[in-house]
């Protein structure tokens with residue numbers, strides 16, 4: 001133990017797109033979207049809202065709360081599937097933007113589970129060297145990866161970023177443990193192609209486009225089961241009772257997935273932090289955005305045990321327990 005969250009921050013683009021706005025683009029309705037997903041609005045970035053800029057704005061707020069300067073950061077990990085360039089990484093752009101000159105920086109791709117994966121990685125770095133201060137950021141502009149003609153997917157996603165600053169502290173505060181899983185055999189149920197390759201040997205006539213492609217029903221089934229299993233496995237691993245959890249901050253994919261999960265686990269809904277109605281599914285950014293909101297609303301108090309759980313393309317899924 002000992003890897004504590006020293007500060008949280010988040011940033012959402014200013015432009016809010018409502019379900020009514022989407023009614024003008026695809027054959028859908030506010031009522032259908034709300035009853036099937038729980039989503040009413042999402043934030044959609046424009047020019048000047050590139051993924052690394054959203055990430056940097058969230059990072060600056062987390063640094064302010066942690067009372068650390070960017071030059072005190074040793075490592076920046078950005079979890080994203082929508083970096084504005086394939087190379088350099090989003091994390092390197094964040095480093096430049098905030099002036100974290102001493103840090104090394106890299107991205108990870110674990111889709112919507114990116115934040116819990118990155119948190120686990122950062123925890124291991126800090127366990128190996130407790131002097132390290134690490135920025136973990138989940139940042140996405142999924143609007144740039146959305147097929148706006150596909151009503152099955154375009155209603156679900158949004159843009160945003162959330163960040164945490166991590167460092168070692170003495171005592172019982174900090175990351176308790178994590179359980180992470182993947183199943184690449186199920187990749188095709190939720191995926192995003194790259195742009196057509198420029199390599200003539202790989203070049204195909206028809207580009208599938210850089211869009212999220214999804215088998216919604218299948219994803220739904222796996223998501224509930226996988227997150228339930230991850231949570232139960234983690235509680236067993238750490239010998240912690242479900243009742244001891246003060247707040248669950250799940251990946252905000254869809255209210256029906258979350259309701260089912262809560263029902264199967266037998267957790268009171270008052271213990272679950274939900275903001276999917278405002279932001280939709282912001283993939284790797286959703287947990288750190290929700291955590292920052294929960295923190296700023298004082299929903300977490302010193303000593304509270306918090307549970308993160310996530311599911312995403314890959315498939316990837318997992319759960320983390322943190323003592324606040």
Ligand code: COA
Pocket residue numbers: 027028029032033036037112151152155214215216217218219220223253254257281311312313
């Ligand atoms: N507006 C109106 N109708 C829509 C629609 C939309 N935006 N999207 C799909 N439909 C239609 C379908 O075409 C279908 O019509 P049909 O019966 O005439 O064929 C009908 O609604 C039911 O479609 P279906 O896909 O079976 O709906 P569903 O109840 O499974 O809900 C999802 C669709 C996507 C909301 C749901 O499957 C889901 O939440 N899946 C998980 C998605 C997710 O969270 N992914 C990210 C995980 S990290």
